[in-house]
Amino acid sequence: xxxxxxxxxxxxxxxxxxxxxxxxxxxxxxxxxxxxxxxxxxxxxxxxxxxxxxxxxxxxxxxxxxxxxxxxxxxxxxxxxxxxxxxxxxxxxxxxxxxxxxxxxxxxxxxxxxxxxxxxxxxxxxxxxxxxxxxxxxxxxxxxxxxxxxxxxxxxxxxxxxxxxxxxxxxxxxxxxxxxxxxxxxxxxxxxxxxxxxxxxxxxxxxxxxxxxxxxxxxxxxxxxxxxxxxxxxxxxxxxxxxxxxxxxxxxxxxxxxxxxxxxxxxxxxxxxxxxxxx
Numbered sequence: 001x002x003x004x005x006x007x008x009x010x011x012x013x014x015x016x017x018x019x020x021x022x023x024x025x026x027x028x029x030x031x032x033x034x035x036x037x038x039x040x041x042x043x044x045x046x047x048x049x050x051x052x053x054x055x056x057x058x059x060x061x062x063x064x065x066x067x068x069x070x071x072x073x074x075x076x077x078x079x080x081x082x083x084x085x086x087x088x089x090x091x092x093x094x095x096x097x098x099x100x101x102x103x104x105x106x107x108x109x110x111x112x113x114x115x116x117x118x119x120x121x122x123x124x125x126x127x128x129x130x131x132x133x134x135x136x137x138x139x140x141x142x143x144x145x146x147x148x149x150x151x152x153x154x155x156x157x158x159x160x161x162x163x164x165x166x167x168x169x170x171x172x173x174x175x176x177x178x179x180x181x182x183x184x185x186x187x188x189x190x191x192x193x194x195x196x197x198x199x200x201x202x203x204x205x206x207x208x209x210x211x212x213x214x215x216x217x218x219x220x221x222x223x224x225x226x227x228x229x230x231x232x233x234x235x236x237x238x239x240x241x242x243x244x245x246x247x248x249x250x251x252x253x254x255x256x257x258x259x260x261x262x263x264x265x266x267x268x269x270x271x272x273x274x275x276x277x278x279x
Contacts, residue, residue, distance in 0.1 A: 030250050031096040038086045046083055053097045054079075060101050064108045078104040098258040149199035157192035164189050194233065201259055202227030221245075222252050230259045 028048070029037070037045035057075045065071035082103055085091035092099035150158060156178070163174045164185070171185035178185060205226060222245040228234050229242050246253045 031254060032094045035086060035091070035093060035096060038083070039089060041087075046086070049096055050079055053100055056097055057100055057104060060104060061108075064105065074104055074107055077107050081107070095254075095257040095260070097254070145200055145203045146196075149196055149203045152199045152203075153192065153195055156188070157195055160185060160189045161192045161196060165193075194231065198227040198231045198233050200227070201230055205255060205259060219249070219252060222249070223255060226252075226256055226259050229256070 029045075031049065031052075034045040034049050038049070054075070057078060058071065061071035061074040061078075062068070065074055078100055082091055082096075082100055150161070153161070160174060160178065163169045163177070164171070171182040171189070174180075174185045175182050178188070180188065202224070205223060222242050225234060225238060225242050229239060234242065246256055
């Protein structure tokens, strides 16, 4: 579909396409309230959601697309699809941004798979042997997050993860290097994998910290703990502090909801892996 600035040419509002802060009006309605209004028939409410999350959608689209025009087209189609979903009673109830970015990634995946399969031939087996397709742009985006998360870990954790997950060495082989028993290596690797999951989720947020005008103090301390908070990795006191801040700060609560949605697909038995360096 051609690129467009408004979410829907017929029903959606004419939105200003320039980037806006995550919450331009701290006294305005939250995403959940706006979503409910869209489902009730308010196109203006979707215009607010569009302006609020446009910058985040464009940032991800630029990482996935091959050119600016394709990025704009991905953003336009993602907003249009989500607008249609909401008007039909589907879509998210709270975490609008996380849902939007997921829709955008799926559009990119579907387009690449479709373009790869369009061949003018009676015998498709010559061109498509059935090898599973992988989106290299999306793989690169996810791998970048994993690599930055890996770099955040303590050196001992990085060592045990690299040896066991990347080099595929057994705990018995790694034990002499770390001065541990094989059981000790297994326990260390378990803690390191969980630490990597938490760091990976934290990297998904990037440097985003809500505008102080949008809520009480404590943004930096709260946002910096959301990766561990979403995985249940905080102490009881730390979790209570984060929960207390989230209860009174809508911008931080929105980030927490987004991270919870992303973390829903990150199982507890597998951790993201940094890419092996090219030899």
